[in-house]
Amino acid sequence: MIELFGMGSPNVLKVRIMLEECGLPWRFTHVNVFGSGQFDPAFTALNPNAKVPVITDHDAANGQPYTLFESGAILLYLAEKTGKFLPKDLAGRFDTIKWLMLQMASVGPMLGQLNHFQRAAPPSAEYGLVRYRNEARRLYDLLDKRLGESEFIAGPDYSIADMAIFPWALYQPVHGFEAAERPNLGRWTALVGARPAVARAQGEYAEIQAVDRDFRAKASPADIDRFYNRVTPTSL
Ligand SMILES: N[C@@H](CCC(=O)N[C@@H](CS)C(=O)NCC(=O)O)C(=O)O
Numbered sequence: 151m152i153e154l155f156g157m158g159s160p161n162v163l164k165v166r167i168m169l170e171e172c173g174l175p176w177r178f179t180h181v182n183v184f185g186s187g188q189f190d191p192a193f194t195a196l197n198p199n200a201k202v203p204v205i206t207d208h209d210a211a212n213g214q215p216y217t218l219f220e221s222g223a224i225l226l227y228l229a230e231k232t233g234k235f236l237p238k239d240l241a242g243r244f245d246t247i248k249w250l251m252l253q254m255a256s257v258g259p260m261l262g263q264l265n266h267f268q269r270a271a272p273p274s275a276e277y278g279l280v281r282y283r284n285e286a287r288r289l290y291d292l293l294d295k296r297l298g299e300s301e302f303i304a305g306p307d308y309s310i311a312d313m314a315i316f317p318w319a320l321y322q323p324v325h326g327f328e329a330a331e332r333p334n335l336g337r338w339t340a341l342v343g344a345r346p347a348v349a350r351a352q353g354e355y356a357e358i359q360a361v362d363r364d365f366r367a368k369a370s371p372a373d374i375d376r377f378y379n380r381v382t383p384t385s386l
Contacts, residue, residue, distance in 0.1 A: 152176040152228075155196065155204040157183055158359035160317035161221040161258065162203045163351060167313045168225055170347035172232045180358065184366040186373050207231070222254040225310040235310045246304040249296075249311035257293075257318050260285040264325055270378055286325055293319065294332035302338070308345075316342045 152174055156162030169176045181187045181202050188200040197204045197219035205224050210216035211231075218224050226247075229236035237243050264282035267275055293315065296303060304311040319339050322329055329336050342348055366374075375381050 151208045153179055153206045153208065155179045155181050155193070155206075156202040156358075157181055158355055158362045159202070160320070161201075163317040163355065164221050164314050165203045165205065165224050165228075166351035166355075167316070167348050168228050168235070168310065170351045171313070171345075172228060172234055174228070174232070178354075178358075180361060182365045184362065184369040184373060184377055186376055189376070220254075221258075222250050222314065225250065225314060229310050235308065235313070237305075237307065237309070242305060242307075246309045246311045249304045250314050253311065253314040253318070256285075257289050257315060260289055261318050261321055261325070265321070266378070268325070283325070287327065290319075290322055290327055290332055290335065294335040297334035297338045308342070312338075312342055316348070 152169060154162070154165055154169065154176055156165070156178065157180065166178075181193060183202065187193060188197075188202065193204075194200050196206065196217050199219060201219065203221050203224060204217065204219045205227075206215050206217045207227075208215050218227055226236070236246055260282055263278070264286045267279040267282050271278060293303075300306070302308050302312050303315055316339065319335060322332070322335065343352075369377070
């Protein structure tokens, strides 16, 4: 059994999709990141970086529970464990890994920062908003171009690279970009979204996000500042 520690967020949705695609038995443990649950010593013992997702595999190969953080590493681990969604041939394997790395290094961080500057930054932070909006546009365009050349992100087959990018691609309208301007991205989003495992993974998502909203409503201003890491530094 795999225990997934998470919240209603795209990096967690990636892992939910993979667990459903692989048919692995799993359970969800909700971490209250708005109430500083990620800084609890019991949680930082699992992930010293204090972020979700984290998984603990209670059926790991050596018979001992095995814990991982970082969604890309988790997807690779589950692909290795099950032999699914990561091609065996070297070129196919690294075509998948390079797009997975692009998601981890660029799509997630840039779109995540755009979320922050759209929702949480003061109006004086215009420079950051423009910067991350431009980066988001560049990345949505890159994905659209790639999906005009290839059925799936990494090649002809659905893989962990698709699972990593899909939850972030859903932000395109939220970020104020016209979906109609990127038809290839739209074709692929519909294709991936129609998979039964993806629908199952997203099934409880609205309820999880409602719990997050409740956690957030109950959080203290200090907790919210800690969540955004916008506590005034004592030294620079
Ligand atoms: N690179 C990490 C990013 C993890 C991450 O930023 N997780 C967010 C949720 S999607 C989180 O834990 N936010 C709470 C916080 O930053 O305190 C991954 O892909 O796992």
